Amino acid sequence: MAKPMGSPNQILILFAHPAFEKSRVNRQLIQAVQSLDGVTVHDLYEAYPNFHINVKAEQDLLLTHDVIVFHHPFYWYSSPAILKEWQDLVLEHGFAYGQGGTALHGKKFLTAITTGGDKYAYCKDGYNRFTIRELLVPFEQTAGLCGMEYLPPFVVQGTHRLREREEIDQHAADYRAVITALRDGTIHWDRLPQFQHLNHGLDRLICTPEVSQNA
Numbered sequence: 001m002a003k004p005m006g007s008p009n010q011i012l013i014l015f016a017h018p019a020f021e022k023s024r025v026n027r028q029l030i031q032a033v034q035s036l037d038g039v040t041v042h043d044l045y046e047a048y049p050n051f052h053i054n055v056k057a058e059q060d061l062l063l064t065h066d067v068i069v070f071h072h073p074f075y076w077y078s079s080p081a082i083l084k085e086w087q088d089l090v091l092e093h094g095f096a097y098g099q100g101g102t103a104l105h106g107k108k109f110l111t112a113i114t115t116g117g118d119k120y121a122y123c124k125d126g127y128n129r130f131t132i133r134e135l136l137v138p139f140e141q142t143a144g145l146c147g148m149e150y151l152p153p154f155v156v157q158g159t160h161r162l163r164e165r166e167e168i169d170q171h172a173a174d175y176r177a178v179i180t181a182l183r184d185g186t187i188h189w190d191r192l193p194q195f196q197h198l199n200h201g202l203d204r205l206i207c208t209p210e211v212s213q214n215a
């Protein structure tokens with residue numbers, strides 16, 4: 001069913017962290033957005049500790065949201081395992097792609113990740129040899145095949161060295177600002193292609209004052 005013009009976007013955050021009790025960074029990011037109106041935080045490891053994913057329930061959740069977010073720590077240049085299982089089962093032929101598979105068409109897709117490696121590690125001459133955008137290509141193309149608009153990812157890097165009170169707090173505030181702006185549509189959509197990472201220029205991307213100037 002089409003969304004009434006001007007109504008806020010419904011945001012679904014599919015959160016995957018297999019060791020949440022040890023998390024420093026994702027814990028604060030998720031706490032910053034979980035009480036927002038119009039935002040559903042769905043913790044996959046909490047919902048499915050045995051990986052028995054309820055495909056119909058997951059597809060119904062997708063249908064009632066406009067922006068789909070994969071939020072997780074970067075593990076082995078990809079997502080933790082449950083998110084792969086989720087993709088394999090939920091993004092079915094005839095639902096997400098292929099003949100009659102139009103359920104996700106027109107939705108927006110965002111990846112929100114944290115990486116242990118810092119920004120210098122993720123370049124051609126760096127330790128990890130590839131950029132984050134290059135390593136995220138499977139997610140970008142999955143979104144594309146499903147007819148979703150792929151947004152530049154929200155990326156927090158060098159997590160092991162981030163200071164709690166100052167730096168992690170700032171990233172959490174930025175994440176909240178991004179999710180709020182996606183919900184309210186207060187983003188300069190035409191400027192998105194200029195950004196490798198969404199949080200490289202929040203002050204230029206978001207049309208509201210709830211933005212850090214030092215992003």
Ligand SMILES: Cc1cc2nc3c(=O)[nH]c(=O)nc-3n(C[C@H](O)[C@H](O)[C@H](O)COP(=O)(O)O)c2cc1C
Nearest residue numbers: 023024025026073074075076077114115116117159
């Ligand atoms: C199994 C595993 C695989 C990881 N793989 C990567 C990786 O490929 N690239 C990277 O930059 N960091 C990697 N890391 C580091 C995590 O991304 C980092 O610890 C996490 O983002 C920190 O967030 P947290 O405080 O919420 O746990 C890995 C960590 C674990 C435990």
